[in-house]
Amino acid sequence: MTDNTQQSPASGPNSTPELPTQYAPAEVEGQLYESWVARGYFEADAKSPKDPFTVVIPPPNVTGSLHLGHAFEHTLIDAVTRRKRMQGFETLWQPGMDHAGIATQNVVERELAKEGKSRHDLGREAFVERVWQWKAESGGQISGQMRRLGDGVAWSRERFTMDEGLSQAVQTIFKRLYDDELIYRAERIINWCPRCLTAISDIEVEYQDDDGELVSIRYGEGDDSIVVATTRAETMLGDTAVAVHPEDERYRHLVGTEIELPLTGRRIPIVADEHVDPEFGTGAVKVTPAHDPNDFEIGQRHDLPSITVLDEHAVITAHGPFLGQDRLEARSAIVAALRAEGRIVAEKRPYTHSVGHCSRCKTTIEPRLSMQWWVKTGPLAKAAGDAVRDGQVKIHPEEMSKRYFDWVDNLHDWCISRQLWWGHRIPVWYGPDGEMVCVGPDEEPPSGEGWHQETDVLDTWFSSGLWPFSTLGWPERTESVERFYPNSILVTGYDILFFWVVRMMMFGIYAMDGTPPFHTVVLHGMVRDQFGKKMSKSFGNAVNPLDWMDAYGSDAVRFTLARGANPGVDVPIGEDWVQGSRNFANKIWNATRFALMNGATVEGELPPAERLSAADRWILSRLNSVVAEVDAYYEDYQFAKLSDALFHFAWDEVFDWYVELSKTTFAKGGAGAEASRRVLGEVLDTTLRLLHPVMPFVTEKLWTALTGRESVVIAEWPTDSGFRDQAAEQEIGTVQQLVTEVRRFRSDQGLQPGQKVPARLDLAGTALPPHEDAIRSLLRLQPAGDGFTATAALPVVGATVELDLSGAIDVAAERKRLTKDLTAAEKEVAQTSAKLTNEAFLAKAPDHVVEKIRTRKAAAESDIERISAQLAALPQG
Structure with a gap:
């Protein structure tokens, strides 16, 4: 176990500096860390003959600061990499930050708002330049905080998802996926934020219980009428059908007929679809394909039109009395209009239900039909699933594999376009005659009158999905790619198993000739407060680790x-x-x-x-x-x-x-x-x-x-x-047992830990004689001198310890205290015994209650034995 390496020439066993009497972390941590960095301890050499060990940092947002979740995750990664470095591996902990599209754009837009400006006042190019300026001046404060924590990352390799090399990687893989028909453009339902004015990913949607209203509306007249319920009455303006279950006898005669949509004068069909739950509500649902993902699927199956009635600001666009109203304003107005026509069958207010909100601005999300760019995930997801199933990648703990498969085996196509200015702009150009050209990093985009580039940028998860290899220099086959890919492990939270891990698996296998991006995925949980409650500023229990x-x-x-x-x-x-x-x-x-x-x-x-x-x-x-x-x-x-x-x-x-x-x-x-x-x-x-x-x-x-x-x-x-040395372990174990028992006795007798007591030790026949001096020192036992009177004798592990407690304790007070404790213990035994011998009680009481009483009885009996021994050991008189 001895390490005789790295001896400093000026140091040795007699030149060791004296340590201060107290440890002051603030005085040493900063200088120690900077000395490690200056000496290059955390750097990784692709030419090293050592076995490689690679792990990437889950890239924190450039807008972020260190929170307990970061500190937790970074501690675990740092512990693993420091050990591997000490074991002789060429260790690379790859650092970097994510450009965090929406979050960063929002930060800079708020700064502009203080100046009375918007991004539109600057224009796209000037706004993006302003974001880069903000990053240079204010972004990335988390890097300094990582130093405080002690992160042993290779700072010279730090990457940013928008830097030149990673941008080339993004454009390269987009082009390859596009050419392989794995990226396409289509109109689908997405999560839309009316405040940020962009599609957002599922992970950027936070669900919370909101108080709303549930209204039941009668469509049609008389026996041919049908009742539907909704929490979003304003979307009825875009209804294009009512759906019922094919086996629902109540509505079978109506399937295939048409019914009038209130307030609009339009007639819409009644369709049969197995998606409808006949047991829920009235068993009939309104179908609004342009404003609900499930309705969109029903619309696709029944070839229904999709009518958009809300614009990007969630304002009504349908012609009529509600045109130009905000969705919430329109909701109340539409319910009032329906009530006036006698079409409101029931109202429940407040009605608490789960509602999605934008994680950035807290605005209620609007499902919206929109033309977007998508990744066809089917073949990519299958490869990601197979890599775990065949053992190429292990998930730890293993029971988390089921959650992984639940995601990857049921993956929908992924919306990758965002209506932002900050991010990787989609490398597609549109021509004057409807042409569409995807441009790779080494290709010149088409030029001439009428040609323009797609205005959308890519979802941040698209670029972070390339992180394990783009940070190493891919698409070039650099020495670092050859040496440090695939990563040895990934350490991350189970909460982004789908959003990040699955995307890295899909892209890594696709881009790197079938090789998954890591060997092992180590999943950890979330940091909570000491009561197990989620940490949140709104709960008042959030902690700044700094x-x-x-x-x-x-x-x-x-x-x-x-x-x-x-x-x-x-x-x-x-x-x-x-x-x-x-x-x-x-x-x-x-x-x-x-x-x-x-x-x-x-x-x-x-x-x-x-x-x-x-x-x-x-x-x-x-x-x-x-x-x-x-x-x-x-x-x-x-x-x-x-x-x-x-x-x-x-x-x-x-x-x-x-x-x-x-x-x-x-x-x-x-x-x-x-x-x-x-x-x-x-x-x-x-x-x-x-x-x-x-x-x-x-x-x-x-x-x-x-x-x-x-x-x-x-x-x-x-x-x-x-x-x-089992014999030595047993011998010292005996010393520990004797010392522990006598210490307990001393404590029971009310002796202070440092109080010295005369004692005689009979250690004959045991392995303890060589340890007598240590035993006396540990127990504060003085030699038995003249006038020694053994007032207490403790037989322990084959030895006997006799103590003279005369004058050391108030015997009368101690006897009174112990007698009171003994009476209480005897009462507990009597009470528990009575219950355990009561057949009626035993017949009715649950097993865990009976077991608890047995435990109480056993503990009380043990107390009686212990207290009786203490009383017997007290000096007489």
Whole structure:
């Protein structure tokens, strides 16, 4: 496990700098990080003979700032890549940012609005230039925040989805897909934002329960009339049919007939369609193909016309009294008009239902028939599904595969056009006579009178879907493409499994000759507050991770996040947990200071086992077990378990036991102390290296101080030497058991932890005699001198500890307290026993209630045994 590499010429075991008495994260984190970057530790060399390990950063929006979700995800990726770097891989963590079409355009438009201008005042070219200017001055603040967190990314390779190279990649793949007839233009229903004036993707739609109204409207007259219900009465102006289920006996006689659409004078057919649920409402639905995705499908099946009655601003375009009204204004006016005609059969107000809103501006989304550009996903999605099914790509945790298949096996064609100015402009030119030409990156666009380029830009997910290979220089077959594609893993949230992961799979397999973009997809959950509630500004529970970093240090935030990261499961986090992680960092600091002050060293080989004490052999045995355990957890992406294993090993075993045991050894001096100094150095060296990927800053400061070497970032990852000593583990386990039992007794008797008590130890017949000095030190037990009176005797693990408590406690008060506790325990046993012997109760009570009472009875019986022993051990008189 020893790392004897990277010795600094000016350093050595006796030149280690003294550590301050307290760890101050703010004083060390920034300078440490910049030194790592300056030394090039995070860069990746495509010519390196080392095995590659590649992971991309899920590109944050250029408008964004670090939130807890980023901090969580980045911590996990950084931990994996730091470990791989230490294991000797040529590690590339690829950074970059997404141009975030709608979000960025909205930011700049708000800035313009402050000047009393709109983008139309500037024109397209000047507006885009203004966005680039904003990016240069204000965009990308998250990069600095990533440095605060400690992200070990290759900054020299940072990419932006709108930079020249990635733009060429976008144009290249668009051209290829277009030529392969996998991109086409068609009129379909899309999510439309009347505020942003663009189509938006499903992920940009946020659904929430809104209070609206549900009105039931009678179409037609008499026995041939039919009732439909709607929450969007204004769309009835665009109805082109009423649909019923083919097997619905109530309406079978009406199928194929026509009915008058109220307020319009138009007659519309009644059609039979299996999409209709005869059990829901009246079993009849209005069909508005231009304003509802399901209605559009019905319209396609029955060759119905599509009548658009709302424009891009959600204003009524249908001729008549409602022309020019906003959709909400028109909704009320239309309901009033229908009511006046006696056509409102029922009204439910308020009617709470799920409504889609634009995630950017919160405007209610309008389903709208629109001419857009689409990707034909069928063959691409099949290849993406097959890559997981045949094992080329593994999804972790495996149970998330079902969710992946649910998406990829039912994928609809993807609308990729956006009515924005900021983004990759679709490389299609239209001619004066209806021509349409798609232009590749090395082709000249057509020119001449009447030719113009498509005004729409591409969905941001289109360019981010190329991220694993476009960032490496594709479409050129660069050294980086050859070396670092496919990525080793992808670490991302399960919430964008469809929106991003599936798109990368489709594009990667298509563009890279059938090779998927990564070997393993590691899915994590969402960060929530300590009560499991979603974090949101509106809930008042959102946390800025930078505030916690300022207060407790980046390592504390990182360790807290990693310790909660069970695969695919949401992560609750509270500030008190970060405080606990800060305490852990301080504990590591203090233990290392103790080691340095007592001459712990990493120089030279470990002494042979026969020259080591049982405590030395025990901690080395445990250390190797933990190395193996942590490695196994890393390979299974069990971040919570590996963090917990390291926490308990470091705090419970190294700091609370081995460091305390070594104090006695150091006090004695001699060869035993020299051996323990080397063992303590080894244990801390290895423990700090194991902790480094999750807690990079404090471990760097301590490891370099302990070893005198350049940096733990480039140190070797510990390996399990295979050393195990079960006898030593059992022997020290006996020491721990004795000390723990006597400590518990001391606490039960009301003794203060530091209070010294005379004691006589009978350790004959056990393995404990060599540890008597350590036991006395740990338990604050003085030698039994003249006048010693054994007022309490504790038989533990074959030994006997006799204590003289006379004068140490108020015996009468303690006896009174214990007697009261004993009475309460005896009462609990009596009550629970009565219930458990009551046949009537047992016959009616649920199993879990009965089991709970049995547990209470067993606990009370244990309390009686413990309290009785304490009473018996009290001094008499």
